[in-house]
Amino acid sequence: MTLPDMLTIDTLLAAYRAGSLRPTTVVEAVLERIEAYASKDPAVWICLPARAELLARAAELESRDQKHLPLYGIPFAVKDNIDVAGLPTTAGCPDFAYTPQTSATVVARLEEAGAIMIGKTNLDQFATGLVGMRSPYGQPHCVFDSRYVSGGSSSGSAVAVAAGLVSFSLGTDTAGSGRVPASANNIVGLKPSRGVLSTQGVVPACLSLDCVSVFATTVDEALQVEAAAMALDPQVPYSRVMQPYALPKGAFRFGVLAEADRFFDGDSENAALYAQAIQRCQAMGGTAVELDYAPLRETAELLYNGPFVAERLAAIEPFYDAHHDAMDPAVAGIIGGARRYSASDVFRAVYRQHSLRQVAAQMWEQFDVMLLPTMPRLVSKEEVRADPVGANSLHGVYTNFVNLLDMSACAVPSGFRADGLPFGVTFIAPAFADHDLGVLAGRYHALAGVGSGLAKVAVSAPAEGVGKGKVLLAVVGAHLKGLPLHYQLEQERAVLWRTTRTAGDYRLFALPGAVPPKPGMFRQPGFDGQGLEVEVYELSAAGFGRFVAQVPQPMAIGRITLEDGQEVSGFLCAEAQARKGQDITDFGGWKAWLKADKA
Missing domain, CATH: 3.10.490.10 (Gamma-glutamyl cyclotransferase-like)
Structure with a gap:
């Protein structure tokens, strides 16, 4: 059997069950694809296990009953700030590297479900950035145009899925790193509710805000991965169990940006694509409601332009003090900037954060979900080199507030510009709405008709009964x-x-x-x-x-x-x-x- 352009979970599982495909065959094909794609973009991966190890893992699975393994033989990638036993964790910084003896909880649970970990992917150093350019291991690029960034910080993880190298991948998302790269590469980026996926074995960026995120071809498959990885983890201070939260079925209300708040940095094509996305949601039975973006904008500014940056320093302070000269200059500048804030500044920012949460909570009385552009526009590598901080900040305009306000989010493809660059939107809802939000986003993705990944493979609407069944x-x-x-x-x-x-x-x-x-x-x-x-x-x-x-x-x-x-x-x-x-x-x-x- 010839492998499809996108290695969807459902396609591979169906082939395994029919006996027309074996995990060892998939591993061989995946490694060939990775080698071939390296000629187009050599910066996707930081570390791959030995070929023999991957084939041994696949062969071991073939000796087991696949009926009891929901992700049997499914290849996946892991962002290199997430531990995999026996492989170095670099967080995009060679001087920081260490080799863990045990895997992160999420990796262990996915492997227990039968998935095959193919390798560790590139990232913005210490998961600090939204461009994918802040890595000494090279800079992955958008799968549609090498002049443009892949988005970050989960750069390699997104490209690995969009290029059809793996079925799904793990990223992290503190300020948008699980959503921006999805938009830049025409795939799905699921940002779960904080704490429902364990962050044990994840190098922290901001421990109180960090989420492990999932990149996939479809929302259905991202939700399948989330379900397999979920676990209450007593080792993690912010771990929590998914609570009941249902969104309306059928008709729904969705918050949209007022005309005055629709910032696209002069990009009229993306502005038109967002207007088209609103019309598409109305065709799905939604009623558009203008939202007040001011408190969301203020919240977003707390993350990098205020004392919350101190949490990034807290995560790696001993290393920063000893090795900041070895770090990416932009990353070192951001993290080192925390030193100008006092403990009093941090507490005042926390008080303001909670006040803004109260404001945001009242928004959900006006609408059920938000529909926002994932980012104003995709920046080029040349723009990042000219203005590293400004170009990066542009990507985070519509993402930075989500974790600070304890929301769930799902980014999906929405359209293409005339120059072939993708445009994406993000559905946002309160914490624990992950599943119902995903079902809604999946319906939208299918209706948009833009497919998924570099191959733009067709995407079907969620199966009848999903979310209702x-x-x-x-x-x-x-x-x-x-x-x-x-x-x-x-x-x-x-x-x-x-x-x-x-x-x-x-x-x-x-x-x-x-x-x-x-x-x-x-x-x-x-x-x-x-x-x-x-x-x-x-x-x-x-x-x-x-x-x-x-x-x-x-x-x-x-x-x-x-x-x-x-x-x-x-x-x-x-x-x-x-x-x-x-x-x-x-x-x-x-x-x-x-x-x-x-x-």
Whole structure:
């Protein structure tokens, strides 16, 4: 099978399931693509594992049951301020480099889901910048025109997806770094709500604001990656669980810039494309409402033009003091500028930030989402060389405020200028609206008809029922009705669909030391048992995502086959972990064993 121009998750999974493609074949093809694309842009990657290591990972996956791995064989890239075990983390600064022994939580969770980490991508040094030009490892460029920047700071991650080198990638987003590069390269950039993806193992830019972001071909696939990566992480001070938040279905109200606030730095084509985006949303059933951009603009200025820059210094202060001469001059100047602010200045800025949050919260009474240009216009490399700070600031006009005001955002392609450069818009909503916001943005992306990535591959609207439909989840242990963790299903208004049994080749073990007590279930091909009793619940897609985020190790959510052959999502446990406990398979289910154990 010849690989498609864009390595979409759905296409690869379908080919794997049909037996027409293997992960080792994909890895070989991806490495060939990376080598070929390097002749066009040699600055996308900072570090790639050895070919043999990648092929060994792919071969190991081929020995496993792909039914239980939602991202089986899917190649992805990681921004090089995110740890991958055994590979150097540079944050775009060679003198800072270190080699971690463990991967960042998000990387570990994606690999547990079956994804293949292909390599570490270039970035603006210490994730400080929105242009992709502040790196000693070279400057990636826009996939459509080498004279223009790729956008930053997640420059290489965006290009790797847009050029069809990987299926998805991880970036980070503090001030717009997960959205600006998406717009510059005609792909999707999902900025999750702060804290729902762990930042453990991520070199901080501003720890209180940082988000791990996702670049993908479609919004559906970005949301799929987010769901697999989500986890409450007690190691991270700002980690939190996704909370219920629903946007209206059907008709909706969307905030737009007033004519006086539509700043495009003289670019009339982008101004026209934004007006066209508003009309497109109206055709989707939306009602445009002018928003007051003044408090958002003031919030944005706090990030770089105020004491909040001190948090960037706090992240790397010992290194900065010893090695600032080795840093990119623009980055060193920004971070070093924090020294002019006092602790009192910082607290005053925090007070103002919270006041502005109150103002922003009232905005959501006027409309459900915002529709903004992702940036006024894409700058050229020549402009950045002439005015590094000014050109960079231009990219952040419509992005910097989002994390300071605790909002979720999703950037999607929207159109092309006559010169072939892309234009994108960003949908913004309150925190925890990630899923419903993504569904809306995905509908828009399909309607825009501009495709995705360099190949401009066609994008379909979200499947019927996504966002409105349901997910079936089988529970086998402490989430059963009447047991200690059932409340988590009640919180999501889960509805009992039926009580049934698994196929006969599942085993059940009581996990040692689990609090509350819980079992571990795994599939053992060839085992001929009676099946295990499970309760199958119906949840909303958004509720399912929130529920999955609470699942602790060694548990995982995968695909489970029921006695009638139907496949649903359900709890699974690594066999090695489960076998440390007591084999209770013969009891036929957790409740039966609890009853016998107490007798």
